[in-house]
Amino acid sequence: MKGWLAQAGRLARLERASLLGVTSGSRTSEQVLARSRDWSQVRPEWGLAGNAAFVAAPRERTAGLDLAGRAFLHSYDYHVDEGFRVLELIMTAPMVVASWINLQYFGSTTNNKAFGSGNKTLHNVVGRLGVIEGNAGDLRVGLPWQSVHDGKRFVHEPLRLNVFIAAPESAMDRVLENHAHVRSLVDNGWLHLFSLGDETQGIRRRCGPADWREEAAIFDAAAA
Numbered sequence: 001m002k003g004w005l006a007q008a009g010r011l012a013r014l015e016r017a018s019l020l021g022v023t024s025g026s027r028t029s030e031q032v033l034a035r036s037r038d039w040s041q042v043r044p045e046w047g048l049a050g051n052a053a054f055v056a057a058p059r060e061r062t063a064g065l066d067l068a069g070r071a072f073l074h075s076y077d078y079h080v081d082e083g084f085r086v087l088e089l090i091m092t093a094p095m096v097v098a099s100w101i102n103l104q105y106f107g108s109t110t111n112n113k114a115f116g117s118g119n120k121t122l123h124n125v126v127g128r129l130g131v132i133e134g135n136a137g138d139l140r141v142g143l144p145w146q147s148v149h150d151g152k153r154f155v156h157e158p159l160r161l162n163v164f165i166a167a168p169e170s171a172m173d174r175v176l177e178n179h180a181h182v183r184s185l186v187d188n189g190w191l192h193l194f195s196l197g198d199e200t201q202g203i204r205r206r207c208g209p210a211d212w213r214e215e216a217a218i219f220d221a222a223a224a
Helices: 002-020 028-036 082-092 094-110 169-178 180-187 215-223
Strands: 053-057 071-075 123-126 130-133 161-165 191-196 203-208 211-214
Touching: 002 028, 053 094, 053 191, 071 094, 082 094, 082 161, 082 169, 094 161, 094 180, 094 191, 169 180, 169 191, 169 203, 180 191, 203 215
Parallel strands: 053 071, 053 161, 161 191
Antiparallel strands: 123 130, 191 203, 203 211
16 A cells, blocks of 8 residues: 555656646656755645546546546445445535635635735744734735746636535435535535436436436526
8 A cells, every 4th residue: 555655646746747847857756745845935836726526436437537636536336335324424524625625726716815815925824823914914814826826827727616426316415405514515506516327327417406407408408
C-alpha cells in the first residue's frame, strides 16, 4: 500500500508540474515536492482548485477515465450495502464536505473581495477564527486570491459540484428525506445530484422528490 501511494503521489506531481510552471525533467517530482514546502512561495501548489465533481460508484466505472484531478472519488457498490447505510454515510458526510470545499472555491473565485481573503502576502492571523488583510479591516475567512488565480488567469472554474452516485434513486430519495440539511443543498441547487444508472437507464438528474430525469429531457423542457 505504501508503495502504491508513493507511486500515485509521483504521478500526481508530474501531472500538476506544468500548471505550477515547473519544467519537466528527471527531477520534476522532487521540484514540485520542494516547492510545496517552500515558505517563500505564495502559490506553492493549487490544492483542490479545479474541483468539479464527486463520484461514488464501483471503481471500474471511472478506472479508464482521465478526470484531470477534478473529481472526488469514492469506491462504492450498493449491491453489498445492506440497508444503504454506507450510502447514507457518503451523502451526509463526504458529499457535504466536498460541497463545502466546492462552494468555498466558487465564492472565492466569483467575488474574492466579499467571499475570499484577498492577498495572502498581507495576511495577519486572528486567533483561530480567520485572517485580516493588512493591519485592520474585516475578518476574512475565504481563500486568498493566490489560491484561485496564477497572476494571469483563473486556475479554478467556478461551478456547482456535480455529484454522481451509482445507487437506486429511491434509496437516495430516502436519505434526502431523512436529512433536511442535505436535502436543502440539492433542492436549492447548491449541488447537482445525478444517478449513475446501468446501460439501460443512463445518467439522470434529480429535479425533485422522486423526480429523476435524463439531461436531454431537462434541456427539452427548458427550451419549451
